[in-house]
Amino acid sequence: MAIPLLQKFRVGAYVVRKHLSGTRRYPLALMLEPLFRCNLACAGCGKIDYPEPILDQRLSIDECLGAVDECGAPVVSIAGGEPLLHKDMARIVEGIVARRKFVYLCTNALLLEKKLDQYRPGPYFTWSVHLDGDQDMHDRAVCQPGVYRRALAAIGRAKARGFRVNINCTLFDGAEPERVARFFDSLALLDVDGITVSPGYAYERAPEQQHFLNRNNTRQLFRDIFKRGDGGRRWAFGQSSLFLDFLAGNQRYHCTPWGNPTRTVFGWQRPCYLLGEGYAASFAELMDETDWDAYGTGNYEKCANCMVHSGYEATAVMDTLAHPLAAARVALAGVRTDGPMAPDIALEGQRPAQYVHARHVAVKLAEIGGRKAGAGLAGAPGGRDAGPAPAAE
Ligand code: SF4
Numbered sequence: 001m002a003i004p005l006l007q008k009f010r011v012g013a014y015v016v017r018k019h020l021s022g023t024r025r026y027p028l029a030l031m032l033e034p035l036f037r038c039n040l041a042c043a044g045c046g047k048i049d050y051p052e053p054i055l056d057q058r059l060s061i062d063e064c065l066g067a068v069d070e071c072g073a074p075v076v077s078i079a080g081g082e083p084l085l086h087k088d089m090a091r092i093v094e095g096i097v098a099r100r101k102f103v104y105l106c107t108n109a110l111l112l113e114k115k116l117d118q119y120r121p122g123p124y125f126t127w128s129v130h131l132d133g134d135q136d137m138h139d140r141a142v143c144q145p146g147v148y149r150r151a152l153a154a155i156g157r158a159k160a161r162g163f164r165v166n167i168n169c170t171l172f173d174g175a176e177p178e179r180v181a182r183f184f185d186s187l188a189l190l191d192v193d194g195i196t197v198s199p200g201y202a203y204e205r206a207p208e209q210q211h212f213l214n215r216n217n218t219r220q221l222f223r224d225i226f227k228r229g230d231g232g233r234r235w236a237f238g239q240s241s242l243f244l245d246f247l248a249g250n251q252r253y254h255c256t257p258w259g260n261p262t263r264t265v266f267g268w269q270r271p272c273y274l275l276g277e278g279y280a281a282s283f284a285e286l287m288d289e290t291d292w293d294a295y296g297t298g299n300y301e302k303c304a305n306c307m308v309h310s311g312y313e314a315t316a317v318m319d320t321l322a323h324p325l326a327a328a329r330v331a332l333a334g335v336r337t338d339g340p341m342a343p344d345i346a347l348e349g350q351r352p353a354q355y356v357h358a359r360h361v362a363v364k365l366a367e368i369g370g371r372k373a374g375a376g377l378a379g380a381p382g383g384r385d386a387g388p389a390p391a392a393e
Contacts, residue, residue: 002166002193002194002195002236002237002238002239003238004123004164006123007075007102007123010074010100010102011028011074011075011102014074015028015317015318015321016321019321025258025287025292026258027071027072027073027258027259027260027261028073028075028259028260028313028314029073029076029077029259029260029310029313029314030067030068030071030073030075030076030260030261030263031077031079031260031261031262031263031273031310032064032067032068032076032077032078032079032262033047033059033078033079033080033081033262033263033264033265034063034064034078034080034081034086034089034092034265035055035059035080035081035082035083035085035086035265036048036050036055036057036080036081036264037055037056037080037081037082037085038080038081038082038085038108039082039085039108039110039111040082040108040110040142040143040144041143041207042141042142042143043141043143043206043207043208043211044141044170044172044200044203044206044208044211045203045206046201046204046205046206047079047080047081047203048081049205049207050361051361051365053365053368053369054265054361054364054365054368055081057265057368058086058088058265059263059264059265060088061088061091061092061095063263064092064096064263065092065095067263067283068095068096068099068101069099070282070283070284071261071263073101073261074101074102075101075102075103075104076096076101076102076104077103077104077106077128078092078093078103078104078105078106079106080106082107082108082110082111083105083107084105084107084110084111084115085111089105089115089118090115090118090119093105093119093125097122097125100124101124102124102125102126103124103125103126104126104128105119105125105126106128106130106168107127107128107130108129108130108142109127109129109130109151109154110147110150110151112127112129112154112155112157112158113153113154116154116157116158116161116163119163121161121162121163121164123164125163125164126163126164126165126166126193126194127155127158127163127165127166128166128167128196129151129154129167129168130142130151130169130170131148131167131169131183132170132171132172133169133171133175133179133180133183134148134179134182134183134186135148135149137175137179137183138151141170141172155190155192156190159190159191159192164193165190165192165193166192166193166194166195166238167192167194167195168196169183169195169196169197169198170197170198170199170200171197171198171199171200171213171221172199172200172212172213173210173211173212173213173217174211177224177225177227177228180225181225181228181229184225184229184234184235185229185234185235187235188235188236192236193236193238194236194237194238195235195236195237195238196237196238196239196309197237197239197247197309198247198307198308198309198310199213199218199221199222199247199308200212200213201274201306201308202306203274204302204353204355204357205357212305213305214304214305215297215304215305215307215344218247218305218307219247219248219249219307219341220249222247222248222249222335223248223249223337223338224337226334226335227337227338230334231333231334231335231336231337232244232248232334232335233331239309239313239316240313240316240317240327241320241327241328241330241331241335242316242319242320242323242326242327242330243309243312243313243315243316244335245316245330245335245336246307246312246316247335248335248336248337249341249342249344250336250341250342251316251319251342252342252343252344252345253312253315253316253319254296254297254298254315254345255272255295255296255297255303255306255311255312255315256311256312256314256315256318257271257272257292257295257311258271258286258287258290258292258314259311259313259315259317260272260273260311260313260314261283261286261287264279265364266279266360266364267279267280267281268280268281268282268283268285268286270286270290271290271294271295272295272310272311273308273310273311274306274311275295275302275303276356276357276360277295277354277356278290278360294351296311297347297350298345298346298347298349298350299350299351300351300353301351301352301353303350304347
């Protein structure tokens with residue numbers, strides 16, 4: 001089963017509680033990015049294009065656990081960068097699991113075998129291994145040969161030790177439906193527990209811009225893939241049936257950016273995991289002071305082609321709550337892969353993109369520079385304390 005019953009029950013109870021209390025906006029999964037440094041440089045990645053002083057930053061154990069407590073979401077997805085480069089990652093995971101949150105530790109698996117002893121299998125912990133297709137597809141996506149083979153070996157070791165392992169698959173323009181379907185079939189042989197699939201977001205900082213899918217291509221691609229797998233039923237997706245239905249063009253959803261709030265070394269990222277348009281100092285500030293209506297497909301140019309799970313899975317979960325029979329029908333009968341698609345959101349009224357990345361980087365570099373100068377002064381007579389230094393690798 002892709003989503004364990006315990007997780008379904010606890011997340012379901014959380015959603016119902018929030019609903020009954022009349023809370024309009026609440027998080028489902030915290031996206032925790034304790035560092036941006038990675039040991040790969042994938043062509044479609046928009047997360048690692050920072051100057052060295054920012055790549056050297058780490059969220060401490062206390063900052064990570066503080067973010068988990070502030071946010072209160074029942075699921076924590078730890079991404080980056082490559083989280084296994086963080087020397088305190090095992091203790092961060094331990095602290096989150098102790099809070100009975102479901103942890104998904106996203107990794108490219110290059111360090112997984114080496115670090116496996118530091119982690120314990122259990123119902124609250126899942127390795128989420130990045131694989132963007134079969135050997136050729138994946139090694140091309142991560143721009144390094146041999147990565148697929150190493151990831152497969154690591155998955156085998158983790159499964160043999162009793163860990164839950166999910167596959168996290170991002171698809172780009174040019175993905176061949178037949179090959180993707182065969183790739184999903186092959187995952188059953190690895191005994192993986194679930195698959196998370198999503199179209200790549202067109203990060204403005206990603207090195208290769210021509211590989212991103214627009215919404216029309218995305219919807220047709222997913223229809224063509226699901227068609228080869230019995231409407232998707234043949235594969236154990238760890239996502240709601242209505243999100244898969246949305247990917248195949250059968251639902252017209254607006255995004256729910258607060259469903260997956262993101263904490264990085266910059267602070268709480270506005271508005272979502274994919275877009276860094278500003279930062280809040282606390283979770284409450286993020287929720288209360290973000291102009292949510294300024295974002296989402298149809299509202300903002302940078303959101304025009306987004307169909308990523310971090311924006312739309314929460315919408316699908318809310319819709320499941322509102323229309324449980326429709327969700328059950330898709331789960332039982334499979335995703336519809338022919339016939340008319342739902343009309344998509346019009347883009348005419350969207351506001352133009354703003355380019356703020358360079359400003360945020362400059363502010364952060366100045367902050368780091370100030371901290372270092374403060375640390376230098378702290379060592380001198382009469383100097384001030386610069387506060388705790390970020391955790392090193
Ligand atoms: S559509 Fe939503 S999830 Fe996607 S980039 Fe825009 S705000 Fe973020």
